[in-house]
Amino acid sequence: MSFFLEKKNLGKRKMDIKEILSKGYLIDPKLIKNLELVEKVFDKLPKNTTFISQELVDQILEKIDIIEDYPVDILKNYESFMKKRSVEDFVAYFRNRYNSLSEILRGRSELQNSISIRRFLGKQDNEVSFVGIVINKRVSKNGNILVEVEDLTGIVMIIISKNKIELFQKAKDIVVDEVIGIKGGCSGNFVFCNEIFFPDIPISNEFKKCEDDVYAAFISDLHVGSKMFLPEPFKKFIRWINGDLGDKESTELASKIKYLFIVGDLIDGVGIYPEQDYELEIKDVNKQYEECAKYLGEIRKDIKMIACGGNHDALRLSEPQPKLDSVYAKDLYEIKNLQIVTNPSYINIHKKNGFPGFNVLMYHGYSYDYYIANVESIRLNGGYDRADLVMKFLLQKRHLAPSHSSTLYIPDIKEDSLIIKEIPDFFVSGHLHKMSVGNYRNITTLCSSCWQGKTIFQEKVGHHPEPGRVPLINLRTREVKVMKFCD
Numbered sequence: 001m002s003f004f005l006e007k008k009n010l011g012k013r014k015m016d017i018k019e020i021l022s023k024g025y026l027i028d029p030k031l032i033k034n035l036e037l038v039e040k041v042f043d044k045l046p047k048n049t050t051f052i053s054q055e056l057v058d059q060i061l062e063k064i065d066i067i068e069d070y071p072v073d074i075l076k077n078y079e080s081f082m083k084k085r086s087v088e089d090f091v092a093y094f095r096n097r098y099n100s101l102s103e104i105l106r107g108r109s110e111l112q113n114s115i116s117i118r119r120f121l122g123k124q125d126n127e128v129s130f131v132g133i134v135i136n137k138r139v140s141k142n143g144n145i146l147v148e149v150e151d152l153t154g155i156v157m158i159i160i161s162k163n164k165i166e167l168f169q170k171a172k173d174i175v176v177d178e179v180i181g182i183k184g185g186c187s188g189n190f191v192f193c194n195e196i197f198f199p200d201i202p203i204s205n206e207f208k209k210c211e212d213d214v215y216a217a218f219i220s221d222l223h224v225g226s227k228m229f230l231p232e233p234f235k236k237f238i239r240w241i242n243g244d245l246g247d248k249e250s251t252e253l254a255s256k257i258k259y260l261f262i263v264g265d266l267i268d269g270v271g272i273y274p275e276q277d278y279e280l281e282i283k284d285v286n287k288q289y290e291e292c293a294k295y296l297g298e299i300r301k302d303i304k305m306i307a308c309g310g311n312h313d314a315l316r317l318s319e320p321q322p323k324l325d326s327v328y329a330k331d332l333y334e335i336k337n338l339q340i341v342t343n344p345s346y347i348n349i350h351k352k353n354g355f356p357g358f359n360v361l362m363y364h365g366y367s368y369d370y371y372i373a374n375v376e377s378i379r380l381n382g383g384y385d386r387a388d389l390v391m392k393f394l395l396q397k398r399h400l401a402p403s404h405s406s407t408l409y410i411p412d413i414k415e416d417s418l419i420i421k422e423i424p425d426f427f428v429s430g431h432l433h434k435m436s437v438g439n440y441r442n443i444t445t446l447c448s449s450c451w452q453g454k455t456i457f458q459e460k461v462g463h464h465p466e467p468g469r470v471p472l473i474n475l476r477t478r479e480v481k482v483m484k485f486c487d
């Protein structure tokens with residue numbers, strides 16, 4: 001049965017639509033909330049069209065270029081290259097990390113006079129400043145923190161006194177393999193620390209806003225294929241975002257969403273953790289992606305979707321993770337308004353009319369478990385419930401996984417792909433299955449929720465998942481709204 005939208009139901013709409021109707025066209029009532037799409041495709045309708053159906057509009061939209069309206073530019077996708085890695089590759093990788101992050105640190109006025117360790121080691125000097133990579137950290141018998149730091153010329157032991165309360169607290173956040181700046185007094189082979197510097201984000205970082213009243217939405221951790229995947233809330237979300245659910249105000253809000261980020265763990269995968277088989281509804285990754293594509297394929301075609309993989313996707317676990325496999329995830333690649341990117345990746349959205357756009361750093365968040373377990377200031381202040389603290393911590397370190405053992409990675413001798421080189425406007429993640437929104441020096445940190453109920457594994461490790469929340473950022477005001485599709 002088909003319903004035709006009559007002229008009289010249109011009320012005071014744009015002139016163009018009236019013109020279209022005056023020419024005798026009939027419009028699918030499903031399009032009533034998206035009449036601008038009809039205007040957009042009108043000159044591309046096949047000859048002899050009399051009824052403008054939703055399906056026809058979708059087909060045309062897939063073909064025409066809507067880039068100029070809602071541009072998405074992939075600034076950084078990590079290319080992977082096949083090569084057997086050697087010890088030298090790891091050395092080159094850490095050397096590269098040291099050089100990149102020390103460049104950021106040396107840009108700070110406090111560290112402009114920093115010198116190499118060899119130049120002061122073994123001498124007496126009341127004020128030295130230098131940059132090094134942390135190779136070891138422990139607490140002495142007296143309760144002071146001892147940090148061993150190395151640069152390209154030598155190794156030195158730094159002592160952070162427990163009596164310098166503020167400094168001592170800051171030193172607790174130091175993790176191995178990160179690059180830090182130090183100021184202190186040197187005596188022989190020790191430096192008595194007075195100040196610690198993390199590469200960090202400059203305070204002057206701009207809080208960008210655009211002129212258009214449009215939104216970006218964020219989801220992650222669908223885990224399609226798991227018995228705990230929550231299809232009903234997810235369907236509800238899709239109906240809502242398509243404008244088919246909710247009151248006038250809510251559907252109006254949904255219609256303003258033009259970007260949807262999907263931050264990894266699209267499927268539950270196979271063989272990800274011991275005995276996962278018992279928790280799988282679909283035991284084949286191809287079929288899991290097929291099912292996932294059915295859902296995502298239903299989303300409005302004027303929304304630009306950007307998806308990366310996570311630790312449950314059918315990919316290597318080592319980061320940077322390449323794009324989703326085009327064989328396993330074949331059906332996702334067929335969705336025209338979906339762009340698949342690497343994990344991590346940098347994406348620029350909404351660049352237009354002299355506005356530079358927003359840079360989005362997208363990282364699934366596999367390293368977060370390590371920092372929640374090992375960094376006291378995160379663990380004692382909410383742990384798994386406070387992704388914002390982890391994300392702030394990593395922004396301060398300008399690295400997505402500063403400690404060697406916090407994630408698996410592929411050492412790349414040309415660059416450390418996990419360094420946060422460019423400062424993003426939005427830093428978005430998933431993985432923790434609990435939504436969290438924060439702001440650190442004008443960077444919106446956003447961890448999205450999930451579409452999976454609590455698994456036995458999560459029960460064991462103390463997660464408190466909160467499925468079905470969708471944070472939305474208004475690009476004009478930078479305000480964050482949260483939609484709830486699950487109790």
Ligand SMILES: [Fe+2]
Nearest residue numbers: 221265312431
């Ligand atoms: Fe997940």
Ligand SMILES: [Fe+2]
Nearest residue numbers: 265310311431
């Ligand atoms: Fe994950």
